[in-house]
Amino acid sequence: MSRLLKFNIFRYNPEDDQSTPHMQEFVLEETDSMTLFIALNRIREEQDPALQFDFCCRAGICGSCGMVINGRPGLACHTKTRDLPGEITLLPLPVFKLVGDLSVDTGTWFRDMYTATESWIHTTKEFDPDALEERMDNKDAVAIYELERCVECGCCISACGTARLREDFMGAAALNRVARFLIDPRDQRTENDYYEIIGNDMGIFGCMGLLACEDVCPKHLPLQNQLGFLRRKMGITSLKRIFRK
Amino acid sequence: MQTIYTDFLVVGAGLAGERAAVEAADAGFSAICLSLVPARRSHSSAAQGGMQASLGNSVMGEGDCPDVHFADTVKGSDWGCDQEVARMFADTAPIEMRRLAHWGVPWNRVVPGKSIYYKGGKQFEKVEAKEKEGLIMARSFGGTAKWRTCYTSDGTGHAVMCTMDNRCAQVGVEVHDKTEAISLIQDGDTCYGVVARCLRTGELRVYLSKATMIAAGGFGRIYPNTTNAVICDGGAHTMCVDTGVVPMGNMEAVQFHPTGIVPTDILVTEGCRGDGGTLLDVDEKRFMDIYEPEKAELASRDVVSRWMTHHMREGHGVKSPYGEHLWLDIRHLGEEHITGKLREVYEICTYFLGVDPIHQLIPVRPTQHYSMGGVRTNRDGAAYGLKGLFAAGEAACWDMHGFNRLGGNSLAETVVAGGIIGRKIAEYLQGSETEFKTGLINDEVKKQQSRINALINGTNGSENIYKVRAAMQDALHKGANIFRNQDGLETCVASLQEALVRSKKVGLRSNGKGVNPELAAALKLEGQVKMALMVAYGALMRTESRGSHNREDFTARNDRDWLNRTLAYWKKADDTLPTLDYEPATEVVEIPPGDRGYGKSEIISADDKKE
Numbered sequence: 001m002s003r004l005l006k007f008n009i010f011r012y013n014p015e016d017d018q019s020t021p022h023m024q025e026f027v028l029e030e031t032d033s034m035t036l037f038i039a040l041n042r043i044r045e046e047q048d049p050a051l052q053f054d055f056c057c058r059a060g061i062c063g064s065c066g067m068v069i070n071g072r073p074g075l076a077c078h079t080k081t082r083d084l085p086g087e088i089t090l091l092p093l094p095v096f097k098l099v100g101d102l103s104v105d106t107g108t109w110f111r112d113m114y115t116a117t118e119s120w121i122h123t124t125k126e127f128d129p130d131a132l133e134e135r136m137d138n139k140d141a142v143a144i145y146e147l148e149r150c151v152e153c154g155c156c157i158s159a160c161g162t163a164r165l166r167e168d169f170m171g172a173a174a175l176n177r178v179a180r181f182l183i184d185p186r187d188q189r190t191e192n193d194y195y196e197i198i199g200n201d202m203g204i205f206g207c208m209g210l211l212a213c214e215d216v217c218p219k220h221l222p223l224q225n226q227l228g229f230l231r232r233k234m235g236i237t238s239l240k241r242i243f244r245k
Numbered sequence: 246m247q248t249i250y251t252d253f254l255v256v257g258a259g260l261a262g263e264r265a266a267v268e269a270a271d272a273g274f275s276a277i278c279l280s281l282v283p284a285r286r287s288h289s290s291a292a293q294g295g296m297q298a299s300l301g302n303s304v305m306g307e308g309d310c311p312d313v314h315f316a317d318t319v320k321g322s323d324w325g326c327d328q329e330v331a332r333m334f335a336d337t338a339p340i341e342m343r344r345l346a347h348w349g350v351p352w353n354r355v356v357p358g359k360s361i362y363y364k365g366g367k368q369f370e371k372v373e374a375k376e377k378e379g380l381i382m383a384r385s386f387g388g389t390a391k392w393r394t395c396y397t398s399d400g401t402g403h404a405v406m407c408t409m410d411n412r413c414a415q416v417g418v419e420v421h422d423k424t425e426a427i428s429l430i431q432d433g434d435t436c437y438g439v440v441a442r443c444l445r446t447g448e449l450r451v452y453l454s455k456a457t458m459i460a461a462g463g464f465g466r467i468y469p470n471t472t473n474a475v476i477c478d479g480g481a482h483t484m485c486v487d488t489g490v491v492p493m494g495n496m497e498a499v500q501f502h503p504t505g506i507v508p509t510d511i512l513v514t515e516g517c518r519g520d521g522g523t524l525l526d527v528d529e530k531r532f533m534d535i536y537e538p539e540k541a542e543l544a545s546r547d548v549v550s551r552w553m554t555h556h557m558r559e560g561h562g563v564k565s566p567y568g569e570h571l572w573l574d575i576r577h578l579g580e581e582h583i584t585g586k587l588r589e590v591y592e593i594c595t596y597f598l599g600v601d602p603i604h605q606l607i608p609v610r611p612t613q614h615y616s617m618g619g620v621r622t623n624r625d626g627a628a629y630g631l632k633g634l635f636a637a638g639e640a641a642c643w644d645m646h647g648f649n650r651l652g653g654n655s656l657a658e659t660v661v662a663g664g665i666i667g668r669k670i671a672e673y674l675q676g677s678e679t680e681f682k683t684g685l686i687n688d689e690v691k692k693q694q695s696r697i698n699a700l701i702n703g704t705n706g707s708e709n710i711y712k713v714r715a716a717m718q719d720a721l722h723k724g725a726n727i728f729r730n731q732d733g734l735e736t737c738v739a740s741l742q743e744a745l746v747r748s749k750k751v752g753l754r755s756n757g758k759g760v761n762p763e764l765a766a767a768l769k770l771e772g773q774v775k776m777a778l779m780v781a782y783g784a785l786m787r788t789e790s791r792g793s794h795n796r797e798d799f800t801a802r803n804d805r806d807w808l809n810r811t812l813a814y815w816k817k818a819d820d821t822l823p824t825l826d827y828e829p830a831t832e833v834v835e836i837p838p839g840d841r842g843y844g845k846s847e848i849i850s851a852d853d854k855k856e
Contacts, residue, residue, distance in 0.1 A: 015447055015759025031566040033508055033598045033608075045711040049763035050755035054282070057474045059511045060596060061403065062286040077509075078596040099423070099445055100760050107283035107422040111414075120415040121349040133300075133343040135379030136354050144351035145398050148407050152285055186349065 003030045008089040036076035052101035063151030073155035075218045093158040106154045147180040156213035172213035179226045251277040254454035259287035260659035261638025262460030268667025270416040279424045288474040292402030295394035296657035298338035302380040305392035311335040322647025323792035324838040328831040331645045349408040352381045394653040436634040447759040459636040468613035469718035483772020490630035492812035494621035494642030497783035503549040505612025508567035518542040525572040526561035550611035572606035617646045626666030648792025701757035706750025717744045725781040730797040734785035779813035804851035
């Protein structure tokens with residue numbers, strides 16, 4: 001006989017007048033290789049068809065299923081029940097607006113972030129369809145990809161002390177995004193340009209250095225190094241700006 | 246009720262949809278993409294392998310050109326494709342890859358000098374040319390004559406998706422995420438946009454547009470076991486089926502992959518078998534060497550999937566709470582190989598299964614992977630049947646894949662087709678004026694609202710959505726899978742017809758308020774069953790084997806009678822079967838039908854046709 005798992009799941013449907021925030025208990029028999037993806041779908045199909053949660057790729061690539069699992073933000077698709085105790089508490093990610101139950105709106109947050117960081121290559125060069133591609137060092141390409149692996153799950157933002165205190169803090173995902181363009185030789189922005197975006201308390205100087213972001217990142221991005229890298233760069237830029245005045 | 250107007254509306258915000266939207270925006274038009282999820286979560290981002298384009302930069306790609314790429318694509322399609330489209334695709338792919346590089350994709354680049362590569366488990370050496378340093382590199386893929394697959398480490402789809410979404414932000418393409426289109430606004434002649442449901446509040450919203458595009462990916466979720474993301478449920482296709490005038494092309498052409506892991510159907514790469522992994526049955530005995538003495542596990546995708554299914558049918562499958570499966574054994578390859586060269590496989594097994602492939606067997610089964618069929622369009626991406634409606638990417642049957650698509654050609658298709666069709670749409674927008682009839686719009690909204698009310702109130706019955714959906718999936722799994730024959734398909738069609746009756750009697754168990762997931766599933770169920778019937782009935786009627794469509798009772802590829810494309814319509818809402826029609830596979834013939842060069846080669850020639 002396998003374990004009977006007890007799930008305590010946060011429930012609240014903001015679109016239903018009758019609904020109030022509360023925890024609800026579900027019991028499910030554990031099966032081999034059970035992940036939270038399987039468990040939550042079974043609960044929805046067999047016990048409560050209204051239960052809201054987000055999954056998309058269910059393979060750790062898309063970042064949809066970030067939630068707080070027994071107190072820690074993580075991806076539910078690659079969380080196996082056998083690595084958890086028999087009692088599992090699931091809560092929606094904080095910081096992001098609640099859609100309902102375990103589902104939050106990360107889309108709006110990240111779209112605002114693209115706008116704020118101007119998350120695209122800034123160049124005056126025009127694309128010429130008849131020309132050979134512009135050459136690039138493979139090392140640069142690999143380094144850019146290492147930072148672009150972010151799946152925007154929002155776990156780092158939810159685990160961030162500053163983001164929990166201040167709504168306007170950009171957070172590790174946004175700073176990592178800036179670092180991605182800063183090292184891209186195709187982007188013609190200067191350090192001064194980047195300073196305008198992140199050289200303040202909403203950006204790199206707001207980071208308290210608690211580094212929970214890196215601890216919870218399901219893609220194991222080197223967030224700590226990026227924050228250090230940007231802080232040094234922007235610190236130096238800041239000094240240069242003072243002395244230039 | 247909120248009404249939003251835009252010149253160009255895309256249902257879907259994956260690579261094909263966003264690429265087309267960028268093209269329209271560059272031409273000065275407003276464009277909105279609707280998406281179930283934030284754009285970067287689109288299933289495009291899950292593609293790891295790469296994109297085919299004949300740049301010929303790698304030493305192993307020397308001499309490659311669009312002609313060779315074109316020939317590979319036509320052969321791969323088993324001559325089921327539109328050769329004019331395959332030609333456009335092969336010619337345009339190199340330009341699109343370079344454009345992506347300009348926009349920011351960190352393609353892996355050529356590193357000059359010596360390096361090692363593996364083929365069939367053996368080690369070889371190659372030397373990349375100094376003069377190609379820094380150009381876009383390519384890797385090897387099955388079914389291609391040259392190394393042609395452009396890639397970004399093991400996350401090509403993700404990297405290209407990030408760049409494309411950045412480009413959208415830059416040129417002002419709006420993405421309305423958590424928004425689900427539920428019906429087309431159309432008068433049987435022209436499409437004017439969609440009625441959509443907001444997945445933040447549950448409210449209905451109207452989107453009006455001069456041009457509307459379906460770019461919502463595949464519909465693998467009508468099968469029980471699929472590698473597709475949970476959003477690939479065919480919801481957008483069902484809107485087209487509902488019109489009665491827009492046909493689906495080649496719905497019977499469904500590709501299966503031999504090694505989806507059980508239970509979650511995530512793929513483990515063919516490389517496992519390429520490097521010497523073996524397939525075992527319930528007694529932990531090898532079986533592929535019995536069926537295919539020469540190639541064994543290394544036979545083509547279709548062949549391996551077929552024998553696996555056959556072996557399970559013979560009673561040699563492993564029973565599990567998730568259904569029957571077989572084992573993939575890579576233990577003998579050793580820790581160094583598994584954690585090195587097969588690292589991704591190692592991670593999938595440990596992360597998602599809790600299986601250590603160094604010491605344990607991996608549970609696998611053949612799994613639905615790709616839909617060659619979809620909304621039938623002409624070469625410009627315009628859907629048959631409705632003016633102002635377009636389709637691109639996996640959602641469309643454009644049709645460059647015919648009956649089997651090659652690895653790396655699907656991801657490339659998204660941006661190449663998106664670009665080509667996007668430009669055609671910009672031309673269309675330039676020259677078109679539209680009048681929106683408020684009566685038509687109001688009627689469609691009322692119709693959708695009453696559908697929702699009926700589901701919530703249980704007016705039509707109290708069938709359980711998840712049980713009916715499971716019945717549909719089970720019927721397809723049993724009858725319209727890798728192996729197909731008359732008996733199985735007839736039973737499948739009959740089961741699906743029962744499911745269709747039940748799908749019309751679904752009632753919600755929950756209250757349907759807000760972003761109710763049960764309601765979202767219920768709204769598309771009837772359409773999904775109709776699509777399943779298009780797959781099964783199309784397969785029943787096609788009495789030949791071509792590409793991924795394998796008939797046990799008609800094993801030859803029959804060019805004499807079947808060198809054509811199936812068009813499936815659902816003409817009247819009360820019909821119990823789709824109406825099938827056929828058109829020639831291709832008008833332009835650059836390469837006349839011949840042997841694919843792999844798999845079975847029994848062919849009934851078109852020359853045998855009696856005059």
